[in-house]
Amino acid sequence: xxxxxxxxxxxxxxxxxxxxxxxxxxxxxxxxxxxxxxxxxxxxxxxxxxxxxxxxxxxxxxxxxxxxxxxxxxxxxxxxxxxxxxxxxxxxxxxxxxxxxxxxxxxxxxxxxxxxxxxxxxxxxxxxxxxxxxxxxxxxxxxxxxxxxxxxxxxxxxxxxxxxxxxxxxxxxxxxxxxxxxxxxxxxxxxxxxxxxxxxxxxxxxxxxxxxxxxxxxxxxxxxxxx
Amino acid sequence: xxxxxxxxxxxxxxxxxxxxxxxxxxxxxxxxxxxxxxxxxxxxxxxxxxxxxxxxxxxxxxxxxxxxxxxxxxxxxxxxxxxxxxxxxxxxxxxxxxxxxxxxxxxxxxxxxxxxxxxxxxxxxxxxxxxxxxxxxxxxxxxxxxxxxxxxxxxxxxxxxxxxxxxxxxxxxxxxxxxxxxxxxxxxxxxxxxxxxxxxxxxxxxxxxxxxxxxxxxxxxxxxxxx
DNA sequence: CAAGGAAACAATTTCGAAAACTGCGCCCCT
DNA sequence: AGGGGCGCAGTTTTCGAAATTGTTTCCTTG
Numbered sequence: 001x002x003x004x005x006x007x008x009x010x011x012x013x014x015x016x017x018x019x020x021x022x023x024x025x026x027x028x029x030x031x032x033x034x035x036x037x038x039x040x041x042x043x044x045x046x047x048x049x050x051x052x053x054x055x056x057x058x059x060x061x062x063x064x065x066x067x068x069x070x071x072x073x074x075x076x077x078x079x080x081x082x083x084x085x086x087x088x089x090x091x092x093x094x095x096x097x098x099x100x101x102x103x104x105x106x107x108x109x110x111x112x113x114x115x116x117x118x119x120x121x122x123x124x125x126x127x128x129x130x131x132x133x134x135x136x137x138x139x140x141x142x143x144x145x146x147x148x149x150x151x152x153x154x155x156x157x158x159x160x161x162x163x164x165x166x167x168x169x170x171x172x173x174x175x176x177x178x179x180x181x182x183x184x185x186x187x188x189x190x191x192x193x194x195x196x197x198x199x200x201x202x203x204x205x206x207x208x209x210x211x212x213x214x215x216x217x218x219x220x221x222x223x224x225x226x227x
Numbered sequence: 228x229x230x231x232x233x234x235x236x237x238x239x240x241x242x243x244x245x246x247x248x249x250x251x252x253x254x255x256x257x258x259x260x261x262x263x264x265x266x267x268x269x270x271x272x273x274x275x276x277x278x279x280x281x282x283x284x285x286x287x288x289x290x291x292x293x294x295x296x297x298x299x300x301x302x303x304x305x306x307x308x309x310x311x312x313x314x315x316x317x318x319x320x321x322x323x324x325x326x327x328x329x330x331x332x333x334x335x336x337x338x339x340x341x342x343x344x345x346x347x348x349x350x351x352x353x354x355x356x357x358x359x360x361x362x363x364x365x366x367x368x369x370x371x372x373x374x375x376x377x378x379x380x381x382x383x384x385x386x387x388x389x390x391x392x393x394x395x396x397x398x399x400x401x402x403x404x405x406x407x408x409x410x411x412x413x414x415x416x417x418x419x420x421x422x423x424x425x426x427x428x429x430x431x432x433x434x435x436x437x438x439x440x441x442x443x444x445x446x447x448x449x450x451x452x453x454x
Numbered sequence: 455c456a457a458g459g460a461a462a463c464a465a466t467t468t469c470g471a472a473a474a475c476t477g478c479g480c481c482c483c484t
Numbered sequence: 485a486g487g488g489g490c491g492c493a494g495t496t497t498t499c500g501a502a503a504t505t506g507t508t509t510c511c512t513t514g
Contacts, residue, residue, distance in 0.1 A: 010296035010297055050277065053281060054281070057284045060285070063384075070237055088382060093323075096323065155312050155315060
């Protein structure tokens with residue numbers, strides 16, 4: 001099967017449109033503030049307007065697009081202010097989740113963190129082209145790693161909020177033009193965090209994680225490209 | 228104009244359906260787990276299925292309804308487990324927001340808290356029937372009071388999450404059959420919290436707020452009516 | 455009699471067109 | 485020259501019907 005729309009079992013046009021729109025917004029291919037006319041979207045994604053409206057409504061609920069009654073949708077604007085608010089909030093929420101996770105996590109959780117880090121580091125050494133597997137993109141592995149750290153916090157609600165913030169900051173990262181930033185010291189940071197977490201050193205792990213986010217944020221901010 | 232659909236300027240059928248559905252779900256008039264067939268909803272709210280689907284999609288993004296591809300929507304189930312997760316998460320997030328609010332809040336914020344409490348207490352003394360004003364229902368005032376406490380945290384994202392959790396727990400409160408619980412000691416608790424907040428005593432305020440939520444949660448849990 | 459499969463039914467999802475709304479330019483009037 | 489209203493083009497929103505999917509029932513078969 002060549003064309004892979006593989007997510008899980010069921011698919012509707014609305015979900016497909018949702019996924020592709022989300023990808024294009026997070027991936028930076030749809031610039032912040034862009035007006036999203038239905039005619040344009042219909043041509044681009046080859047689905048009717050009903051599924052598109054469904055997708056847009058769902059995206060507006062997670063803050064990826066803005067809705068104005070009777071005036072349609074546009075990609076959520078991006079600003080330096082919003083980015084720092086995003087990072088600040090993310091630090092708060094993930095501190096809570098991480099402390100709780102370290103406090104409550106069992107052996108299975110530790111192993112999950114270990115495996116997630118392993119996959120990420122393997123993908124980091126090998127380039128995207130060499131690395132052929134079922135695991136998904138680097139971003140998928142990155143997301144999986146970060147969420148695995150928090151996964152033992154025993155609140156799927158909090159976990160969902162953190163995932164939402166992850167997606168939002170990922171968009172800012174993709175908007176700034178730092179393509180090969182990936183291999184800088186990120187892997188070192190991820191390893192250090194992993195070690196602190198597995199040592200159950202909550203204070204150290206939290207400080208490392210917050211610094212990880214703040215540094216990334218500052219690089220994005222410094223790269224210009226934001227108002 | 229007799230019939231007041233007054234929110235603000237613009238209205239679409241989709242927004243109206245969204246509001247009414249949200250009201251009915253939070254108000255407990257649509258029981259958890261209820262299958263939401265479009266035909267039924269069309270008759271009940273007198274709008275076509277396109278606006279209804281829009282409303283349902285938006286509601287699913289904030290966790291009020293569940294969506295299963297190709298199988299439609301149902302009101303999100305309610306369980307004792309989810310309620311305690313909700314309360315736990317809410318305590319974490321509001322602790323963060325409240326501490327930050329107390330740390331950063333200015334005079335305008337203090338006055339906002341004061342006014343919100345005043346309106347709530349006035350509505351508490353007078354019954355709904357006596358009290359005629361532009362302020363909205365008791366629940367509106369209650370929500371406004373709680374959010375005013377957090378409003379200086381300088382993160383509209385966090386504030387939005389807290390509002391979402393408020394709505395979810397409100398649904399559980401309405402599901403349990405404690406009608407006249409309102410006047411028990413709630414006003415006392417609200418006053419005590421207000422005083423601690425205006426004294427800038429973060430530790431005390433947080434402890435009072437968390438206890439406020441936990442006690443309410445336990446009363447709801449004790450009232451039975453949940454699996 | 456149980457199991458498998460096809461057909462009818464019920465519900466959701468999607469499409470295409472009509473209706474409603476917004477924004478803008480134009481004209482008229484003062 | 486300036487201000488206000490009218491109408492037109494473009495877009496969104498909504499509706500009603502068609503297509504798709506899931507479910508049940510009944511018939512056939514081993």
